[in-house]
Amino acid sequence: MKYIPPKFNKLSEMAAIDVGRLTEDEARVILENIRWPNSIACPHCGGLSITRLNSQSDKTRDGVIQCNDCRKQFTVTVGTIMQGSHITLRQWVQAFYSMCSHKKGVSALQLQRNLGLHSYKSAWFLCHRIRKAMSQEPLAGMLKGTVEVDETYVGGKPRKDGTKHKRGAGTKKPPVLAIVERNGKAVSRPLDVVNHKNLKSAVEAVVSRQSTIMSDELHSYCGIGQNFEGGHKSVKHSAGEYVNGDISTNTAESYFALLKRGVTGTFHHISKKHLVRYCDEFAFRWNQREVTDGQRTVAAIQGIEGKKLNYNKITN
Numbered sequence: 001m002k003y004i005p006p007k008f009n010k011l012s013e014m015a016a017i018d019v020g021r022l023t024e025d026e027a028r029v030i031l032e033n034i035r036w037p038n039s040i041a042c043p044h045c046g047g048l049s050i051t052r053l054n055s056q057s058d059k060t061r062d063g064v065i066q067c068n069d070c071r072k073q074f075t076v077t078v079g080t081i082m083q084g085s086h087i088t089l090r091q092w093v094q095a096f097y098s099m100c101s102h103k104k105g106v107s108a109l110q111l112q113r114n115l116g117l118h119s120y121k122s123a124w125f126l127c128h129r130i131r132k133a134m135s136q137e138p139l140a141g142m143l144k145g146t147v148e149v150d151e152t153y154v155g156g157k158p159r160k161d162g163t164k165h166k167r168g169a170g171t172k173k174p175p176v177l178a179i180v181e182r183n184g185k186a187v188s189r190p191l192d193v194v195n196h197k198n199l200k201s202a203v204e205a206v207v208s209r210q211s212t213i214m215s216d217e218l219h220s221y222c223g224i225g226q227n228f229e230g231g232h233k234s235v236k237h238s239a240g241e242y243v244n245g246d247i248s249t250n251t252a253e254s255y256f257a258l259l260k261r262g263v264t265g266t267f268h269h270i271s272k273k274h275l276v277r278y279c280d281e282f283a284f285r286w287n288q289r290e291v292t293d294g295q296r297t298v299a300a301i302q303g304i305e306g307k308k309l310n311y312n313k314i315t316n
Contacts, residue, residue, distance in 0.1 A: 010294075026090075099300075154263055214249060216249055
């Protein structure tokens with residue numbers, strides 16, 4: 001039996017006010033159409049022959065589908081980052097839309113209020129599962145052309161305890177590396193230590209050999225362009241030089257500006273343990289910056305399949 005989904009307004013064309021009025025059935029149809037745009041496939045065996053069960057006559061909950069090949073039952077959440085969640089599908093769609101439409105992110109406490117969730121813990125875990133869905137690994141293609149590389153140190157403002165807090169390399173804040181293709185995509189990840197070995201391996205893992213690398217004058221970047229056709233060019237920030245012809249790291253610094261404003265203005269504090277998922281979130285929005293909020297949300301929901309995040313594992 002081929003399932004023909006009912007008509008609905010495409011999420012990519014909906015505004016925040018429309019998403020806020022979704023019913024549970026409408027949210028289910030949206031998720032099913034995004035996950036299975038052509039035909040529903042069983043997440044257990046990949047079979048395409050399915051039967052939609054009737055919640056009343058078959059005594060099952062809403063949205064249950066049975067595979068005619070392996071005879072197993074499933075819903076749209078099985079095999080995704082949403083599996084096992086008690087949060088409603090309507091709240092999931094609203095949360096995806098909210099996190100994709102706020103340029104500097106949205107706090108878990110704000111989502112808890114907006115969605116009517118009963119606990120902060122549920123909202124916090126919901127946010128991290130959506131960030132996991134936003135992760136873009138591995139990259140569909142290498143960064144190419146002119147690629148800017150820069151590092152920064154991320155964290156909230158230090159406490160006013162009378163101690164003189166160092167900035168830059170002397171700070172206790174965790175370092176974050178941004179590798180940004182001009183007029184293109186970005187890759188962002190935290191580093192344990194900022195040194196030549198870590199920087200070189202991170203750049204070579206995601207940047208095409210036909211590219212040109214641009215950075216500031218940090219000594220750890222020396223020799224980083226040896227394996228790239230365009231070599232390595234740098235600007236000397238310590239001398240007040242931020243642009244030298246076409247050489248600059250302004251694009252990477254624009255990315256960092258959004259990340260840091262999110263930290264100080266929205267999240268206030270980010271644990272080093274979870275920093276990688278915040279980097280995934282901001283890199284995802286950066287890479288989808290030229291589309292609408294709805295289209296960005298669809299792209300995020302397309303990343304739900306095959307990903308899992310265990311609450312006990314990330315909190316221990």
